[in-house]
Amino acid sequence: MERGDLFVVSAPSGAGKSTLCSMVMEKLDGLVFSVSHTTRPPRPGEEHGKDYFFVSEEQFQKLVAEDAFLEWARVHGHFYGTLRQHVMDTLSKGLDIILDIDVQGAKQVKEKMPWAVTIFILPPSWHALEERLKKRGSEDREKIKLRLKNALKELEEVHSYHYTVVNDVLEDAYEQFKAIIVAERSKTGRVLASKIDMTKLRPDPDSWLHS
Amino acid sequence: MERGDLFVVSAPSGAGKSTLCSMVMEKLDGLVFSVSHTTRPPRPGEEHGKDYFFVSEEQFQKLVAEDAFLEWARVHGHFYGTLRQHVMDTLSKGLDIILDIDVQGAKQVKEKMPWAVTIFILPPSWHALEERLKKRGSEDREKIKLRLKNALKELEEVHSYHYTVVNDVLEDAYEQFKAIIVAERSKTGRVLASKIDMTKLRPDPDSWLHS
Numbered sequence: 001m002e003r004g005d006l007f008v009v010s011a012p013s014g015a016g017k018s019t020l021c022s023m024v025m026e027k028l029d030g031l032v033f034s035v036s037h038t039t040r041p042p043r044p045g046e047e048h049g050k051d052y053f054f055v056s057e058e059q060f061q062k063l064v065a066e067d068a069f070l071e072w073a074r075v076h077g078h079f080y081g082t083l084r085q086h087v088m089d090t091l092s093k094g095l096d097i098i099l100d101i102d103v104q105g106a107k108q109v110k111e112k113m114p115w116a117v118t119i120f121i122l123p124p125s126w127h128a129l130e131e132r133l134k135k136r137g138s139e140d141r142e143k144i145k146l147r148l149k150n151a152l153k154e155l156e157e158v159h160s161y162h163y164t165v166v167n168d169v170l171e172d173a174y175e176q177f178k179a180i181i182v183a184e185r186s187k188t189g190r191v192l193a194s195k196i197d198m199t200k201l202r203p204d205p206d207s208w209l210h211s
Numbered sequence: 212m213e214r215g216d217l218f219v220v221s222a223p224s225g226a227g228k229s230t231l232c233s234m235v236m237e238k239l240d241g242l243v244f245s246v247s248h249t250t251r252p253p254r255p256g257e258e259h260g261k262d263y264f265f266v267s268e269e270q271f272q273k274l275v276a277e278d279a280f281l282e283w284a285r286v287h288g289h290f291y292g293t294l295r296q297h298v299m300d301t302l303s304k305g306l307d308i309i310l311d312i313d314v315q316g317a318k319q320v321k322e323k324m325p326w327a328v329t330i331f332i333l334p335p336s337w338h339a340l341e342e343r344l345k346k347r348g349s350e351d352r353e354k355i356k357l358r359l360k361n362a363l364k365e366l367e368e369v370h371s372y373h374y375t376v377v378n379d380v381l382e383d384a385y386e387q388f389k390a391i392i393v394a395e396r397s398k399t400g401r402v403l404a405s406k407i408d409m410t411k412l413r414p415d416p417d418s419w420l421h422s
Contacts (some may be wrong), residue, residue: 018221125411130418141419146419155412163394164402172258176397183374183394186387191375198334201366207341208352209359 002193004030004096005112005184006087008106011121013076013149014132016167020121021100023174028181032090034099037063040078071101071108076146080105091111094194096181103157110160117184119177124168213404215241215307216395217298217324219317222332223362224287231332232311234385239392243301243308248274249311282312282319287357291316306415307392311338311411314368321371328395330388331372337377 011017025033037053039060048054055063060079063069072081082099090097099109109116123129126167129151133144163180167173184190192198203209223230236244248264250271259265266274273288273305275278283292293310301308310320320327334340340362344355369375380382395401403409414420 004334004411049239050409079332106273122402122407122412129412130415141422145419145422148414148418152414152420155409158403159399161399163397164399164407165397166402166407176393179390179393182387182390182396186374186376188369188372188375190252191333191377192369196333196335196375196377198366201333202337203340203359203363204341206344207337207359208356209363211352211356 002010002094002190004091004094004110005181005190006091006116007096007098007181007184008109008116008118008119009098009100009159010103010106010118010161011167012123012129012154013147014129014136014151015121015123016170016173017100017121017130019170020165020167020174021049021098024178024181025098027178030095031181032095032097034082034087034090034097036101037069037080038078038080040080042074070112071099071105072106073102073104075102075104076143076150082109096185103154106161117163117180118161119163119165119180120158121173121177122155122158122164122166124166128168142157149181213305213401215302215305216392216401217302217320217327218307218309218392218395219320219327219329220309220311220332221314221317221329221365221368221372222378224332224358225340225347225362225383226332226334227343227381228311230381231378231385231388232309235389235392236309238389241306242392243306245293245298247312248280248294249288250287250293251291258342261279275389281323282310282316284313284315284319286313286315286394287354287361291302293320294322307396309367312328314365317368317372328374329372330374330376330391331369332384332388333366333369333375333377335377339379 007023010015021033025031035053035054037060039055039057042054048153064072068083070084070087082101087097106118133147165173165176220228220232232244236242247262248266248271250266250268253265274380276281279294280292281298283290293312298308317329344358376384376387
């Protein structure tokens with residue numbers, strides 16, 4: 001069976017990445033969302049096993065020591081990581097997988113899997129980014145400042161991503177994000193390996209060709 | 212201004228290429244359909260200047276002699292060509308252009324413009340292709356046989372195209388075709404050159420960053 005595609009999605013906090021991932025996951029079949037492990041405490045509404053696997057720093061370091069992560073990074077003072085085995089199992093079933101990870105993790109994935117498709121989500125402006133973070137309301141001024149500082153560094157990395165989606169009007173950004181996945185699935189190598197059997201395109205015995 | 216994208220679309224006759232091109236042209240803005248010159252007589256319903264520029268063989272050869280064509284080819288006994296100037300003018304206005312051309316013409320375009328995005332439309336089966344050609348009803352058995360013979364050769368070229376769309380369910384094929392264009396417009400280089408000014412992503416003077 002043909003291996004699935006791996007999509008790496010990065011964005012500064014507040015660009016709307018999680019919302020876009022949820023929308024695309026709801027619409028497209030054959031697409032799995034990679035749930036990261038993190039040592040950050042859950043935000044209101046976040047579910048263990050759905051949004052993240054929330055683990056202690058000790059548990060996280062044990063997984064690091066076991067080399068269980070495809071990528072891991074420290075972001076805003078917390079650890080985040082993606083289990084290698086889950087990604088590999090998903091891809092080998094012919095399913096696509098989305099990794100919602102930061103720019104440091106993305107670099108590690110790109111080194112190990114240069115065929116990964118990378119997508120960066122941009123806010124329409126710095127002002128919009130900052131307003132979204134303030135409205136989220138779950139964090140104090142110092143924590144937001146830390147996220148903004150990090151956003152500045154992350155924005156510099158946009159050039160190294162294949163695709164860029166500007167999340168100004170959500171519906172448009174969603175259409176573009178979805179189109180990227182549908183288009184990647186329409187790459188010739190993949191279509192000929194999975195969607196159509198070229199033997200079907202040989203002339204029928206009763207073709208006019210033979211008449 | 213950023214140059215537009217050039218999309219080359221090829222398919223054996225009867226794969227539904229013209230229908231798909233019309234549907235995408237209707238939906239997407241900033242996309243121009245390149246009207247080819249041909250020496251083939253018009254089919255019922257075809258309009259001069261919209262579907263093709265119908266010209267005599269003498270007029271066609273004059274344009275060849277003037278080196279006015281970006282590509283030209285002889286297909287099923289008739290000549291087809293794309294005027295270079297129109298393509299260049301469209302692209303330099305920042306518009307995208309679709310060239311609906313055969314595999315020989317596509318090869319010439321790819322040589323001259325290696326950045327062209329190439330899309331092949333496949334019928335779901337040989338049987339479906341043959342049935343569509345027969346139903347078209349505008350041609351006799353010998354002409355259809357000629358198209359089928361040509362289709363066999365053209366199908367071998369699918370491997371050299373970036374994308375492949377299987378036109379089984381028209382609506383699905385249309386979604387894929389459209390997604391390819393939307394995704395290409397979301398390539399990072401293009402987005403940063405045309406859709407967003409990165410200076411907008413610098414911190415505002417009143418940012419919490421400075422607090």
